[in-house]
Amino acid sequence: MSERNRPLPSVGMVGGGQLARMTHQAGIALGVNFRVLAGSATDSAALVCADVQLGDDKSAADLLTFAKSCDVLTFDHEHVPDPVLRELEAAGATVRPSRDTLRYAQDKLRMRTRAEELGAPCPRWRAVTTLAQVETFARNSGWPVVLKAARGGYDGKGVWVVDSAEQAGVVVDRAAREQVPLLVEEQVAFTRELAVQVARSPYGQLAVYPVVETVQRDGICHEVVAPAPGLDEEKAMRAQELAIDLAHALDVVGMLAVELFETPEGVIVNELAMRPHNSGHWTIEGAHTSQFEQHLRAVLDLPLGSPAPTAPTTVMANVLGGTDPDVYGRYIHVMAKDPAVKVHFYGKQVRPGRKIGHVTVTGDDPTDLLARARDAAAYLRGEPQ
């Protein structure tokens, strides 16, 4: 096919969750052919996307088949095994971010090692295999400490805050039995949690978003305020520089989210994700280019879009499932109460604690917006008001 008649490209996203669902929305506007590899026809993205291949995201055969009709492969999660990524690249698939890059998102030991080499501020940490190593570490850092599965995890969990050698022992024993590599980190005395997102294209173009405040409860992101209210300008710059440096050094293509701790002294790198991220859902309404469009532009090596905010402040709150599944009955009331709240539902079955959607409000006053977003999210969950 001649250059002058090339069709719009095909992007295949591995994983059928809400990130793929929202990337599909962005792909519709761009006019690209967006495809999804989903585990089930009832996956969040499979319910709305025209071009779905059902398959196992851990199967090289399924991914190789999927890759054949995609110009670019990308991901809505980090769970494609490294050997499968290697096979894909060996077969000539364009994988973005690449296998080499994804390993930093898949393996926290590798990420911490590289981040430290780059001079990025990190919590004190070390790899551990025995309880004695944890106790030695804790003698310096003090209890509690944070144990993390470097890869994988178990029971759907990968982070444990432990107060004592006894608690640590339970985690270490089980990790050893299940061959999950562990690291221990100091529990950072942070004042709040922040996140910053940057997009990077193969060409090397970068677009960095404003630093946001994230409010986590029980390890789940509950709220995001963009930009982070009252954040010192120097810290904001430092956080953005950190994200840019990491994106360059790790050769990220697509979106990179850097989760940070803010302390009185500065910012400390907590986690990385190389895909659209919950801390960036606010960009759908709150930025000229959403993280989902930006991810597509980046993996397609298109010029990046403006990450500038569309409003002084945007607040996003996750909607978690409650015990009452009648979301629709409740959402009518939320819409009636606040006609400017933007509701995003992921088409998921309601289960207690499961992320089933989010709400966004834009405006001026963070306090007012936060109250409105919280109110809508709590009502949708079915909590007493």
Next chain:
Amino acid sequence: MSERNRPLPSVGMVGGGQLARMTHQAGIALGVNFRVLAGSATDSAALVCADVQLGDDKSAADLLTFAKSCDVLTFDHEHVPDPVLRELEAAGATVRPSRDTLRYAQDKLRMRTRAEELGAPCPRWRAVTTLAQVETFARNSGWPVVLKAARGGYDGKGVWVVDSAEQAGVVVDRAAREQVPLLVEEQVAFTRELAVQVARSPYGQLAVYPVVETVQRDGICHEVVAPAPGLDEEKAMRAQELAIDLAHALDVVGMLAVELFETPEGVIVNELAMRPHNSGHWTIEGAHTSQFEQHLRAVLDLPLGSPAPTAPTTVMANVLGGTDPDVYGRYIHVMAKDPAVKVHFYGKQVRPGRKIGHVTVTGDDPTDLLARARDAAAYLRGEPQ
């Protein structure tokens, strides 16, 4: 199924064009089940929507089958024949807007008659079947006059501006042969064209959008500036009141677009459309609730969303096909030149003059925004810069 466990509803849109495509994007966020009846698998909406039924939008059998798995039926065009709508309603389908209402959008004679009864300012007009009637009309109004097909039309055309009895004769003869009912209207000496959109729900709730300026060329909408720059406040109010009155009187459910002529004395009703409309594409970025989301909320009898603008000014320009089909090659340059321009492509084959997408820019200064939107649209079309 109990009220408390009801699933999110299914909305079926008849027609697979770009309006259905963009309504699907809005439906993804709302979490509703959005279905499309499309004539072909390569229709704009069929390319991106998970739940597509292929069928003929003029076939009662196809629509009845489609309606069976939809809680609500709605439309991306006005071309479903009246007898088919009657069958659908007789079979118990929820058709929004209803057959009785849609007849005002399908039949310009009926619309003009009713609009005049309601006291809405209209151009002088009359139904005509002979050239003599046109000549009599033109003796009062002066040439040129505007001939319109009340229903249908031919050669894809429904409006003819004619300068003389000779030209009028050609139209009248052909219309008679093809049994197309005609009306004649004075050519209004307008200063510019405006449009206003209102959403109405079965409950009777209304949400009216700011009055916009539309720039038409050769009968095709080229640009929309929202709100209409420098529009007299009284005229704006009058235009919004007109839209509200028409929506109530015609019992519209969903979006109503009223196209208007602005004259030194006031505003005059030109055309109506009862669906999302080209004059409202700016609302995707430019309003808290897009016309597509609003249409879904209205036909589902959900509380309506805020129609308030998100920016002081939004400009939309249509992208028409040119002679060079390499849109993708050009769109890279548009993205590079203006990272804040929002590109919307409809997945259509490029044909000269065909609407294949639109671009939107938001900001403060209408002149600057119009220049940027025009530049992007012209470049995408492939016009020399």
